[in-house]
Amino acid sequence: xxxxxxxxxxxxxxxxxxxxxxxxxxxxxxxxxxxxxxxxxxxxxxxxxxxxxxxxxxxxxxxxxxxxxxxxxxxxxxxxxxxxxxxxxxxxxxxxxxxxxxxxxxxxxxxxxxxxxxxxxxxxxxxxxxxxxxxxxxxxxxxxxxxxxxxxxxxxxxxxxxxxxxxxxxxxxxxxxxxxxxxxxxxxxxxxxxxx
Amino acid sequence: xxxxxxxxxxxxxxxxxxxxxxxxxxxxxxxxxxxxxxxxxxxxxxxxxxxxxxxxxxxxxxxxxxxxxxxxxxxxxxxxxxxxxxxxxxxxxxxxxxxxxxxxxxxxxxxxxxxxxxxxxxxxxxxxxxxxxxxxxxxxxxxxxxxxxxxxxxxxxxxxxxxxxxxxxxxxxxxxxxxxxxxxxxx
Numbered sequence: 001x002x003x004x005x006x007x008x009x010x011x012x013x014x015x016x017x018x019x020x021x022x023x024x025x026x027x028x029x030x031x032x033x034x035x036x037x038x039x040x041x042x043x044x045x046x047x048x049x050x051x052x053x054x055x056x057x058x059x060x061x062x063x064x065x066x067x068x069x070x071x072x073x074x075x076x077x078x079x080x081x082x083x084x085x086x087x088x089x090x091x092x093x094x095x096x097x098x099x100x101x102x103x104x105x106x107x108x109x110x111x112x113x114x115x116x117x118x119x120x121x122x123x124x125x126x127x128x129x130x131x132x133x134x135x136x137x138x139x140x141x142x143x144x145x146x147x148x149x150x151x152x153x154x155x156x157x158x159x160x161x162x163x164x165x166x167x168x169x170x171x172x173x174x175x176x177x178x179x180x181x182x183x184x185x186x187x188x189x190x191x192x193x194x195x196x
Numbered sequence: 197x198x199x200x201x202x203x204x205x206x207x208x209x210x211x212x213x214x215x216x217x218x219x220x221x222x223x224x225x226x227x228x229x230x231x232x233x234x235x236x237x238x239x240x241x242x243x244x245x246x247x248x249x250x251x252x253x254x255x256x257x258x259x260x261x262x263x264x265x266x267x268x269x270x271x272x273x274x275x276x277x278x279x280x281x282x283x284x285x286x287x288x289x290x291x292x293x294x295x296x297x298x299x300x301x302x303x304x305x306x307x308x309x310x311x312x313x314x315x316x317x318x319x320x321x322x323x324x325x326x327x328x329x330x331x332x333x334x335x336x337x338x339x340x341x342x343x344x345x346x347x348x349x350x351x352x353x354x355x356x357x358x359x360x361x362x363x364x365x366x367x368x369x370x371x372x373x374x375x376x377x378x379x380x381x382x383x
Contacts, residue, residue, distance in 0.1 A: 016250045019366065025252070051289060051296065054306055057210045057282035058217060058254035065279075065286040077287055081279050085259075088251030092259040093271050095245055100264075107379055114378020116240040116328050117346040118371050121353035122247065123321035126218050127314060134215075134310035144311040151222065151319035155229065156326070169222045169316050170212040173309060180308015181301070 004079055007072065010037060011064050011083030018060055018084075025060050029067075039071045060084055139183035146179075147172050198266050199273045201231070206258055206277030211285075214306075215313040217246070217253025220278075222316035224261055225323060233265045236327035243324075248368040254278065325350075345383050349374060 010032055018025040026049055033039050040048070048070070052062035061081055068080025102108050135144045153159055154167030165171070209223040221243065228234045234242075242264070246256035255275060262274025289296050296302060329350075331341045353370050356362050377383070 015252070015255075018252055019250055019368075047293065047297070051286075051293070053215070054302070055282075055285050055289060056212055056214050057285065058213075058220070058252050058278065060252035061210075061255065061279050061282045062286055065283050066290060069287055069290050074287060077283055081283055084252070085255045085275050085279060088249075088255045088259050089271060089275055091249050091251060092245065092256050093263055093268060095249060096260050096263040096271075099241070099245070106382075110378045110381075110383050111375040112241055112244075112378065113346065113383035114349060114374040114376070114381075115244040115371055116237065117349040117378075117383075118353045118374035119240045119244045119247075120321065120325045120328055120346075121350045121357065122367055122370065123218070123221070123243070123317065123324065124350075124354055125357045127318050127321055130215070130218070130314045130317065134314045140307070140311040143308055144315045147312040147315035148318050151316050152322055155225065155319060155323045169226050170208050172316065173212045173214065173312055176308040176312030177305040178308070180306065181304045184304040184307055 003072070004075065006037075007068055007076055007079045008083040008086075011068070011080040012086045014064070015060075015084040015087040025063065029063065033067055040067055044070070139180070139187065143176050143179050143183075147176055199269060202262055202265060202270055202274045203277040205231075206262070206274045207280055209258070210278040210281040213254070213313075214309045217257070218317050219313045220254045220257055221324075222320040224257060225320045227261065231265075234261065236324050238264065240324050240328060244371050248371045345381060349377060349383070 014025065014028050014032055017028045026045075029045060029049070030042065034042050034045055045067070048066040049059075049063050052059045052066060055062050061084060064080040064084040065077045069077030072079075099108070103112075131144075135141055150167045150172060151169070154164055159167055205223075205227045209220050209227075213219040213223055221239075224239055224242075225236065228236065228239055239261075242257055242260040243253075246253045246260060249256060255278065258274045258278040259271045262270040262272070264270075266273070329343050329347050331343050332339075353374060356370065
């Protein structure tokens, strides 16, 4: 089979099998990319996945781009990325079209009301999980509270003008990055921190 | 024009959302709030569908929002917008893999980015929760009432997800059960 087509199709398969976000993808990548195709070694895959997590964007997409690019250059990177999003495009479009046509049916509305309540619990639970690993010392607690106050203030209290512009997620992310950098460079280091 | 705006908004999301699918929610909520293309309640349905279908959650949500705003072309454009920054960033980083992994600068910046990402998701979650739990009466009367059924169901699911034996279950199980409860109790 044509190698480029193979890259696209393999990652389309990975996309279909990834159920629920980036972390669910790792075992599937191990099987398809490392064991079946040999496009990357186990070690490389772990590296790519680690970088996929700490670069902006969707983890699954970042990892797919990385593998494709390392194996077959820019075209490879683009093909694997398109492959991994292709199933989502089809499946979600079908469901969205279905739901928008049947949304007026009472049973569908009742089901969605139940589902929506459940989603709040899902978000709360993932916030707690994330919080445990990301909000852990003085500076990170400070950044968490500051960004939360600005973001929630903007969406719930309805900031306006400059404050509203300032409180957009993209701007807040940049502010937090700068704060993180300042905190690490300017605050006195505790014992046992990593050396250079 | 709407397609161009979609691409721009999702490009921004792809560029600034750090830490996986859930991290895109604050950006999507911001898009809904500033453009009026969809409400917080619509967003909640999109999250549920994205969690319970195959594919990365972030990509699913982009496709869903894009479709809601501008049909199939919207779905394609939003998804492409989301992945374009990834492709550019990864290709740049791939050339200096070792340097990037060991960079003190990157490490320090992410030290600030991670709690911020959590804060943004918290804020979006609060906003979604309000839209689900608080029913606004008339626009003029300013009467509020609490949707107790939703609140209780959410509390039960939340507790359920912390029970050791149920914790391992995929979110789709909780979503499915909640849909059934919604139908049974005519929520």
